[in-house]
Amino acid sequence: LTAYLLPAKNGEEPTIQFLLEMVDILTNYVKKTFDRSTKVLDFHHPHQLLEGMEGFNLELSDQPESLEQILVDCRDTLKYGVRTGHPRFFNQLSSGLDIIGLAGEWLTSTANTNMFTYEIAPVFVLMEQLTLKKMREMIGWPDGEGDGLFSPGGAISNMYSVMIARYKYFPEVKTKGMSAAPRLVLFTSEHSHYSIKKAGAALGFGSENVILLSTDERGRVIPADLEAKIIDAKQKGYVPLFVNATAGSTVYGAFDPINEIADICEKYNLWLHVDYIKTYIKLCRANSVTWNPHKMMGVPLQCSAILVREKGIMAGCNSMCAGYLFQPDKQYDVTYDTGDKAIQCGRHVDIFKFWLMWKAKGTIGFEQHIDKCLDLSQYLYNKIKNREGYEMVFDGVPQHTNVCFWYIPPSLRGMPDGDERREKLHRVAPKIKAMMMESGTTMVGYQPQGNKVNFFRMVVSNPAATQSDIDFLIDEIERMGNDL
Amino acid sequence: LTAYLLPAKNGEEPTIQFLLEMVDILTNYVKKTFDRSTKVLDFHHPHQLLEGMEGFNLELSDQPESLEQILVDCRDTLKYGVRTGHPRFFNQLSSGLDIIGLAGEWLTSTANTNMFTYEIAPVFVLMEQLTLKKMREMIGWPDGEGDGLFSPGGAISNMYSVMIARYKYFPEVKTKGMSAAPRLVLFTSEHSHYSIKKAGAALGFGSENVILLSTDERGRVIPADLEAKIIDAKQKGYVPLFVNATAGSTVYGAFDPINEIADICEKYNLWLHVDYIKTYIKLCRANSVTWNPHKMMGVPLQCSAILVREKGIMAGCNSMCAGYLFQPDKQYDVTYDTGDKAIQCGRHVDIFKFWLMWKAKGTIGFEQHIDKCLDLSQYLYNKIKNREGYEMVFDGVPQHTNVCFWYIPPSLRGMPDGDERREKLHRVAPKIKAMMMESGTTMVGYQPQGNKVNFFRMVVSNPAATQSDIDFLIDEIERMGNDL
Known part of the structure; x- marks a missing residue:
């Protein structure tokens, strides 16, 4: 029973023994995942798993199970799952099982802390800061200056970009709401990820005000179409705010012509966001970038960053100065408390596996x-x-x-x-x-x-x-x- | 070097050896965390850690490090961190290191999958569904019926509640934006968590339209103040939409008088959300509830659920029907693909540790x-x-x-x-x-x-x-x- 594990008295030995048995299950799973004679999955329909598979019962009960049964449950959970690290799993862009990343996640969960303050995550907060700077250097912003944060996935990173663009041009929306701004429109490719539409709906723009751009036969945005739609929106009394360009689209893997789009954004004073699959291109002209190391870089889920060229704007956009977390009278330099830049309060440590x-x-x-x-x-x-x-x-x-x-x-x-x-x-x-x-x-x-x-x-x-x-x-x- | 690990040829042995060395570091950390002769933390200022501590260099480089150095880095990361599981760590509500939860996280990261479809997370998707139902039963909704999702933290869960309330009363905002609705106001305690204000700012209501309610000397919302402020808002031409009640406030641990607040919400037809610390109270009258197992229940970070009484409303509010993920012509019952209910695309598996x-x-x-x-x-x-x-x-x-x-x-x-x-x-x-x-x-x-x-x-x-x-x-x- 759990009652014998730490923090119970004399709990050390049973705890270590239990964890090692778990690790034995996990390392066996890892070995088999890379073995091509293992199946990628052992498919069952929902009703089959819900009815219960010999000894594997998903229902929760009032009474505790034995530790032996817990280990059986863990084996079965893996057995009926999908091996996303299998060499023949090509279903999604986040695939593969990186051993260092895995070890990093094990450490992260053992440290079990929260990114909101330096106070309780000093090392991870600094790792995040240095890594974000390095990423900004790689996309070509001078000296890697700027702002950024790891967020729980690309959709949330894209949502941040829209919020920050709105704050840049219409800061009063933060306090007064969308009624303080004119009717704003956002632009994105008809081939782009659906997260921009979701952000438009969530943030109060309305999904119809996310205007889809036509693409060529390769799935790339046609710059002339962007310009035409900007002009059209303005004529109808809307205010164009934001363009999302995709560098590696979800389906075709297409790269929108970023330089031509940047020219148009400059001409009409729009925010340029780039939703980015790690490659070799420079994105110097972007105002913000979503970069998901959990895709092409093979980092375990979740690992996504929002990068912003203007320093300080994320705090401006999101801070609410909660007294119980972000006390100004701490003994250390509180500019390292990054939590108030986020829309989250608790924030999972996604940086360590990537850093490692x-x-x-x-x-x-x-x-x-x-x-x-x-x-x-x-x-x-x-x-x-x-x-x-x-x-x-x-x-x-x-x-x-x-x-x-x-x-x-x-x-x-x-x-x-x-x-x-x-x-x-x-x-x-x-x-x-x-x-x-x-x-x-x-x-x-x-x-x-x-x-x-x-x-x-x-x-x-x-x-x-x-x-x-x-x-x-x-x-x-x-x-x-x-x-x- | 990483190059010797799986998937490299003959990579099995070095991989297992490396993982076991890592586990040795982690189990030692676990043992010491529960040992009161160990310090809670070994404090250093940001500049000290950034300058580098004997052999621990946070900077990233172009060239790979040796596996030995990686293990040293892991030891140092733990050494300079904070032991949130230490018996004398009382800094935050999420504290403690539950051994079963920890083992669950290790398995979760080994499975490295994504909650967005049943296709690649069949077991976890079903665990989530059953657990959410059980939680809804516990808060008192008939037969545990309703809707819900695990989200990356309480702030995002609270944000969902505001989005869903808005969708319930003004569904056209999803497509047309906030200009399709009258000027809406939200109510929350002056003692409540700052996430409601953040949600108000992000979603386009404006933080000034989040009206703070006065509390008694124990930090509980005064119902008469809520009613007075509703009437005042209506007289000014605003439309009251949503009340957040807190069952266990952040600072005082206060319980707002939920029944009296529910009476007022019924009278004026407002959405009642409850931000909930697990206890024994029933919340039958709430329209939605945020429940964070990573707080009082001791589940490792992150683990937060948004529960909604009305079935189907989350999909209505958030779905955008991405063709590349949610194909209607799959061979299994696609109502188990929950991803389109979320504002996220990729969604980390937060359920398993809690279920276990x-x-x-x-x-x-x-x-x-x-x-x-x-x-x-x-x-x-x-x-x-x-x-x-x-x-x-x-x-x-x-x-x-x-x-x-x-x-x-x-x-x-x-x-x-x-x-x-x-x-x-x-x-x-x-x-x-x-x-x-x-x-x-x-x-x-x-x-x-x-x-x-x-x-x-x-x-x-x-x-x-x-x-x-x-x-x-x-x-x-x-x-x-x-x-x-």
Whole structure:
């Protein structure tokens, strides 16, 4: 029983023994995750898991369980889960299981503290500050000056950018609300992440005032369309405030033409935010940047940063000066208490695993990892671009690791284009995906986009993946799709 | 080097060895944390840590470090941090180090997945659903029906409540923005957490439209003041929308009179949100509740839930239907894909540690823990209420574990009340706190409140704390404060 563990008297030994048994379960899981003879997942429907699988009961009860049962529960939790670190898991951009990052998370949870004050997180607060500065240097802001914070995910980081832009141009909204500002509009690509729309709805702009920009055939924003829509909004009496450009879009991996967009933002005095997948481009002209190390850099979830070029503006935007946390009469330099810059109060320590990975790999290690992923995507692209049974969703070499394609089963290959073929093709990817999950051999994402029916979206970010895993994926798609 | 770890060829052995060395560091840390001969912290100023402590360099570099250095970095990170699980750490409500919760976090980071779809987090998604239902049952909603989500902290949970209330009464704000609604006002206690003001500012209401309610001498909202302010707002042409009641306020631990507030909310058709510290009260009449298991229940940070009585309203409020995540043509029941209810996209798995602790302790285990904390607070209160050199900030037995008091050094005891005494007393708590941190023996919070000068706010939530630790705290305060 829990009662024998620390802080119980003589609790040391049972505690260490329990933790080591847990670690044994976890290290076995880690070993198997990298073993290609292990399945990616052991799929069950919700009702199956809810009914209970031999000895695994999800229901909570009034009475305690034994420690043995707790260990069984942990084994079962892993057994019925999905191995996101498996070399053949390609379902999301956050994939892979970095061992240093994992160790960093174990330490973070052991330290169990809170980023809101230097007082209780001195080392982590400084790590965050130094890491943010380094990131700002890398995107090209002079001397790495500026502001920033780690937040619980890219959607919240994007939300910060909209809030800060609003505060920059209409600071009175903080105290008086949106009625103190004119009708504001935000711009983002029709291919951009849905988080900008969510931010627009949440922050009181309204999702209809998030204006979607047309893209070219590669999914890149057309600058002339941005300018036309700015002019149109102004003519209708709206005030354009903010443009989100994407450097690595979710589906196509497209890079919006940032310099041309920056020119337009300068001309019309708009805030330029860039939602950024780590690569090599400079973003000197952005006013703010969302950078998610939990994507291409392979840092365990959650790890997302909002970076802002103007120093001090985050505190201006968000501070409320809570007396019980941010006492001005502390004995240390209280400018290190960053909590009042955040919309959160308690804030999880997301920095340590990232800092530790950076120490262990160096900047060059991250670059090598990204290069390797780009190479693998290129390999996949070359493999299927002229292969029978495949059609690419857009022409040309992908700009990032995203490779978007249709698999055309033999039964559809001779069929003329038209509604019937489209409807049938639309059902191919979901069927193959369902078979993949049920057999548990691999996972890859699919979706429709605009008027394009369901296609596979391959993304490579998993450091464990090799060319043989790409080959395996293609074999599986063909094996499963052949008779559709 | 990292290069020898998995997924490298023959990486299994070095990986397991590295992880076990890390676990050795962590289990030693755990043992020492519960050992009262260990310091709570080894305080250094920011500039000292930034300059670098023998062998501990926070700067990031281009080149990788050795694995040995990584382990040294981990040891140093813990060495210069704060032991929030130490029996004499009373600084915040989130304190203590629960061994089951810790093991749960280690598993969570090993599974490294994302709550947004059942597809990649089947077990965790179901655990969340069952746990939320159980929580709703406990607060008294019929059959535990309703809606909810775990969010990255109480401030975000409170923000959800405001968004959902706005959506309930003015759903068109989601698409059209705040200009589609009349001028809305929110109400919360002058003693309530600053997160309601932050939410008001962020969501476009404006912080001035968050109206603060007067409290009685115990820090409880005065219902008549709420009603008067509602009437006043209406007369000025504002539309009252939302009342936040606090069940366990941050500083005084006060419980607002929820039933009387609920009567007023019903009368004027306002949304009633309750910001809730786990206790035994029923909250049947609330429309939404924030419940933070990372506070009184001792669950590791972060673990916060927003609970909503009306089913389906969260999706209505927040959904944007991203095609690349929430495909309607999946093979399983996609109502289990909860991601579109959230303002986040990626969402960290906060449920598992809580679920595992619930399994290990049972509901009764949590109740016993809270009883123990209340007993200890009572012990502190009884010890100091008539002791020479102490003044209580408010009269009577605390409603929760908060005990708020001034320590009066001998030099101030004969001094008549007045500005001079107030100014001197204001400096006492910060000075004692600084000495505590520099000697590293214990930590307790302090702050001013309204016209009351700096006082100590003791909160008990740490399961490792005993009466002897309370005695120790008082001895330390007297030892350090005696000559001030």
